[in-house]
């Protein structure tokens with residue numbers, strides 16, 4: 336039981352009660368507490384908790400009466416019915432898990448430190464292996480409506496923009512699609528669907544400590560409170576708290592000697608939905624359009640000795656990016672000239688640990704296997720994890736057995752993806768002139784002699800389907 340739910344002495348003068356409009360007069364339903372505008376902030380949290388509990392009751396009543404949903408007690412359709420699950424972190428991994436679990440009947444609460452789900456991040460490529468999860472959750476069309484389908488990936492030489500190799504992605508449509516998505520749009524779609532499925536999203540809640548036990552997990556909050564939850568999913572991202580509660584202090588991640596700038600640039604007219612990779616000496620730049628194809632997403636990676644922190648929120652001066660890529664040709668100078676705001680991210684190699692769960696605490700996404708961006712799979716892996724975890728929990732009554740099955744299903748695949756991303760960077764960054772030209776020639780020849788062969792090397796990645804029998 337959350338202690339703040341049990342708190343009796345709420346100054347109720349700040350609370351108004353109202354029945355949901357759609358249900359008034361139909362039958363007796365719980366009243367939903369509303370917060371008055373003049374309520375103090377700390378109190379709002381308590382009212383939100385009460386409100387969440389009342390909303391859950393209403394939802395249960397509605398779904399119990401809705402013949403399309405089937406009877407609420409149908410454990411086959413909702414194997415996690417009544418199971419309370421707390422998720423730490425409302426990123427792509429946490430929200431996907433929340434939705435997948437709520438659809439199976441779990442009572443899910445997501446705790447997120449941010450006050451609002453803002454436009455954080457930039458573009459991400461969502462490949463078919465993760466699109467299948469989104470389709471299975473009913474979000475395939477919504478993502479298709481807000482994110483262009485990638486037509487191809489073209490590797491180019493940095494100076495004049497000469498094409499080195501071309502991967503046609505047309506065949507990806509039948510596998511589920513390869514989409515170029517704004518992270519904020521994906522987060523918004525997931526959050527909306529999760530809330531519609533009954534997930535309680537509690538924003539502005541910072542967890543300050545996590546302690547895993549066999550019977551439950553204790554969470555301490557930055558405001559001094561604490562709670563014990565029967566099952567917690569740590570989806571708190573890279574360098575999150577949950578990981579150290581499982582395996583102690585993680586080994587210090589190694590700085591790769593590379594940094595990535597990320598920026599969004601408005602375009603005057605829509606462009607073709609192609610991923611372009613401009614390969615330079617010790618650096619490369621990836622660009623692709625987002626949304627209505629009038630916003631270009633840029634990721635510019637440079638090898639350098641000085642360290643930069645890891646995370647979405649570190650701003651940099653756009654002139655530093657322009658200076659670093661000053662000798663790039665093709666479309667790059669024009670795009671860089673229009674960059675107004677840029678974030679800088681230090682790229683680190685993290686070990687994927689052997690242990691993903693302890694007692695009733697389990698990890699997913701960047702919390703357990705942060706990866707370099709050179710295979711565009713961090714968010715995709717998090718979505719795969721979320722689906723598999725929900726399936727494993729649904730297929731087994733025993734939670735420890737379910738968490739063991741989840742780790743067994745995911746560990747080798749995630750390690751393979753992280754290793755493949757680690758080994759990809761050097762290929763884009765060749766410096767020695769002879770070696771560089773020979774490698775580019777080999778890529779060009781390979782492309783013309785066996786078109787499609789380069790993409791087939793990634794069948795293990797893109798054709799993997801966790802939505803079929805992953806438990």
Ligand SMILES: Cc1cc2nc3c(=O)[nH]c(=O)nc-3n(C[C@H](O)[C@H](O)[C@H](O)COP(=O)(O)OP(=O)(O)OC[C@H]3O[C@@H](n4cnc5c(N)ncnc54)[C@H](O)[C@@H]3O)c2cc1C
Pocket residue numbers: 423424425426427428429446447448449458459460461540541542543570571572573575576595597634680699700701702706708711712713714715716717
């Ligand atoms: C340059 C770059 C390009 C990338 N491109 C791609 C791509 O094309 N395709 C792809 O699949 N991936 C890509 N990624 C990776 C992808 O962005 C991440 O892997 C993914 O966003 C991880 O999601 P997550 O939910 O695991 O973690 P996060 O998105 O980090 O979410 C964690 C959440 O937990 C919250 N939180 C943390 N600690 C606490 C706490 N103590 N209390 C409460 N809340 C807390 C955070 O506020 C956050 O909202 C890229 C990454 C980089 C750096």
